[in-house]
Amino acid sequence: AQSVTQLDSQVPVFEEAPVELRCNYSSSVSVYLFWYVQYPNQGLQLLLKYLSGSTLVKSINGFEAEFNKSQTSFHLRKPSVHISDTAEYFCAVSEVAGGTSYGKLTFGQGTILTVHP
Amino acid sequence: KAGVTQTPRYLIKTRGQQVTLSCSPISGHRSVSWYQQTPGQGLQFLFEYFSETQRNKGNFPGRFSGRQFSNSRSEMNVSTLELGDSALYLCASSPGQGAFNQPQHFGDGTRLSIL
Numbered sequence: 001a002q003s004v005t006q007l008d009s010q011v012p013v014f015e016e017a018p019v020e021l022r023c024n025y026s027s028s029v030s031v032y033l034f035w036y037v038q039y040p041n042q043g044l045q046l047l048l049k050y051l052s053g054s055t056l057v058k059s060i061n062g063f064e065a066e067f068n069k070s071q072t073s074f075h076l077r078k079p080s081v082h083i084s085d086t087a088e089y090f091c092a093v094s095e096v097a098g099g100t101s102y103g104k105l106t107f108g109q110g111t112i113l114t115v116h117p
Numbered sequence: 118k119a120g121v122t123q124t125p126r127y128l129i130k131t132r133g134q135q136v137t138l139s140c141s142p143i144s145g146h147r148s149v150s151w152y153q154q155t156p157g158q159g160l161q162f163l164f165e166y167f168s169e170t171q172r173n174k175g176n177f178p179g180r181f182s183g184r185q186f187s188n189s190r191s192e193m194n195v196s197t198l199e200l201g202d203s204a205l206y207l208c209a210s211s212p213g214q215g216a217f218n219q220p221q222h223f224g225d226g227t228r229l230s231i232l
Contacts, residue, residue, distance in 0.1 A: 036223075043121075043207055043223035090160065102173040103150035103165025103211070110159065 002027040002093050006108035013081055014116050021076040021111045023091030030096040033074040034105065035065055038088045047089070050074065086115045119144065121210050121224035129230045135196040138227045140208030142189050146222070148172075148213025149191040151183060154205040154226070163206075166191055167213045195229075203231045 007022040025031065032051050036044040048059040055067040065076045074091060091108040095101035122141040130136050142149050151163040162175040166185035185191045189210075195202055205226045 034221075041225070043123075043225040044209075045223070046221045049221070092160075102167065102213075103148055103209070104162045104173055104175070105150075105152075105160075106162070107160040 002031065002095070002106045004091050004093055004106055004108035006089075006091055006111050008111050009109065010112045010114070012114045012116060015083055016080045018079050019077065019081050019085075019113065021089050021091075021113065023074045023076065023108060025072050025074065025091070025093045027072075027093060027095070031093045032096060033065075033067055034092040034094070035063070035074070035076050036090045036092060036107075038090065038110075044090065047076075081113070081115045083115050083117060085113060088112050121208055121222050123206075123208050123224035123227050125227060126225065127228050127230075129232060130198050131232050132198055132200060134198050135194065136198060136229060138193045138195075138206055138208075138229070140191045140193070140210075140224060142191070142208075142210030143222055146210035146212055147189050148211045149185055149189065150209045150211075151191070151193050152207040152209065153177075154207060155203070160207075163193070198231050200231050202229065204229060 003026045005024045013019050034049045035047040037047050038044050048057045050057050050067045058064040063078045065074050067074050088110045090110050092105040094105050124139045148167045150165040152160050154160045163177055164171055164183050165173040169185045180196045183193045205228050207223050207226045209223045
């Protein structure tokens with residue numbers, strides 16, 4: 001079975017400051033890793049994903065995450081945040097293969113990022 | 118390209134009733150997954166359908182069921198509603214085949230409130 005731990009439930013930061021949202025996972029098999037963002041009264045939007053290849057993945061709006069297999073981590077970072085980044089962020093894992101992976105993501109409990117002016 | 122569409126957006130029911138939620142995936146996507154989101158339990162996987170067949174199922178009681186039609190649209194049904202079923206129900210779609218079958222496109226959800 002897999003599990004995901006998001007180490008911070010809330011992260012307040014000031015605008016233009018850097019931010020890191022931490023995510024650790026546990027799995028006995030190889031996994032894919034994802035970060036999703038959820039704005040109030042909306043569904044989840046995929047921010048970025050690690051499937052294979054380069055361990056550093058980037059989104060179009062300045063976020064990046066690095067897959068660290070030895071530390072089983074997939075932390076999300078942004079060098080300079082904006083007010084519009086205020087949202088809840090979810091880390092998720094999925095098994096690479098097998099019937100139990102179909103459609104199934106295991107999510108962390110979420111981190112609420114609040115960007116203050 | 119239209120996104121994942123869920124209807125209705127809001128529903129109010131009473132205990133003991135049943136409810137049906139609908140999800141239309143992105144055109145061409147054949148896999149539909151359902152998730153329940155609550156403040157206490159977070160996001161939990163309900164089930165996944167592909168080509169009208171349930172391929173995967175989470176740990177929910179039999180009161181939660183679903184189906185998928187030939188056009189890939191999916192419905193989720195909850196019978197004998199309980200207060201604890203109050204949640205945001207999210208649907209997600211994906212192509213469903215190959216290595217990239219993970220749900221990556223979510224709808225805005227149906228918020229179900231049980232009185």
